Amino acid sequence: MSGHSKWSNIKRKKEANDKIRGNIFGKLSHLITLSVVEGGGNTDPDNNVKLRLAIEKAHASNMPKENIKRAIEKGVGPDKNQIKEIIYEGFGPYGVSLIILAATDNQNRTLSEIRNILEKHQGKLGNSGSVSYQFQKCGLIVFDESQVDQNKILMISDQLKAFDIIETEDRYYLYFPYEHLGHIKNFLKDVRYESAEVDFKPQTIMPFTDDEKIKKISELIDLLEASDDIQKVFTNL
Incomplete structure (x- = not known):
């Protein structure tokens, strides 16, 4: 199994604070609605994998059942086509590449907000294709090391044809083909697992060791992910 970079430590701390940063229920509502829309109006989690994963994430964040129900209903309602998933590409400080995954009902607002945040923090938006070639779209499952043994992880890895497993102090990150x-x-x-979702895994990692540089990039990502419209930011750090 692979080791982990210094960024992995920051990533884990950042993920632990996701629930208290920004409007998490608003983000999850967008994600659930979008999952229904992209699933052709399918509201059955057993037959709509994106919806099932979105609901699992909502439950993990203690989102009320009524909120989940409303978000699902919105996906088949008259306003269903207003929300779109958009992938923005850009650059952070020191040339770090960024994939910014958004779910929004107002593309102009979201684009303006992302551009302003990037430009104020030594970053800039890129054109379509400017950084996406550096990332592999894939699936990611996160396991708590205390809840599953390594042999089980290896068995699941073989079944899903995983191409990488990253082991940290208390987590396993299993990456497998998106399909x-x-x-x-x-x-x-x-098997108990923490989360399962779509990921954009960098093909190569920028070898930063300077704590101040890593901190500056981390702060930019935090600001982007604090936006209600931004679901997640992926980087090659």
């Missing part, structure tokens, strides 16, 4: 995301339910029936 297998819809089949994970078959392999995780009796």
Whole structure:
């Protein structure tokens, strides 16, 4: 199994604070609604993998059932086509590449907000394709090391044809081909896991060791992810 970079430590701390940063329920509502829309109006989590994963994330964040229900209903309501998933590409300080995943009902507002945040923090927006070639779209499952043994991880890895497993002090990060995301339910029936989602994994990592530089990039990502419209930011740091 792979080791982890200094960024992994920052990433774990940042993820632990996701629930208290920004309007998490608003983000999750957008994600659930978008999952229904992209699933062709399918509101059955058993037959809509993106919806199932979005609901799992909502439950993990203690989102009220009524909020989840409203978000699902919005996905088949008259305003369903207003919300769109958009992938923005850009650059952070020191040339770090960024993939910014947004779910928005107002593209002009979101674009303006992202551009302003980047420009105020030594970054800039890129054109479509300017950084995406540096990332691999894939599936990611995160396991708590105390909840599953390594042999089980390796078995699941083989079943999903995983191409990388990163082990940290208390987590396993299992990366596998995106096209297998819809089949994970078959392999995780009796396994406890923290999350399963779409990821953009960098093909190569920029070898930063300067704590101040890493901190500055981390602060930019925090600011971007504090936006209600931004679901997640991926980087090659």
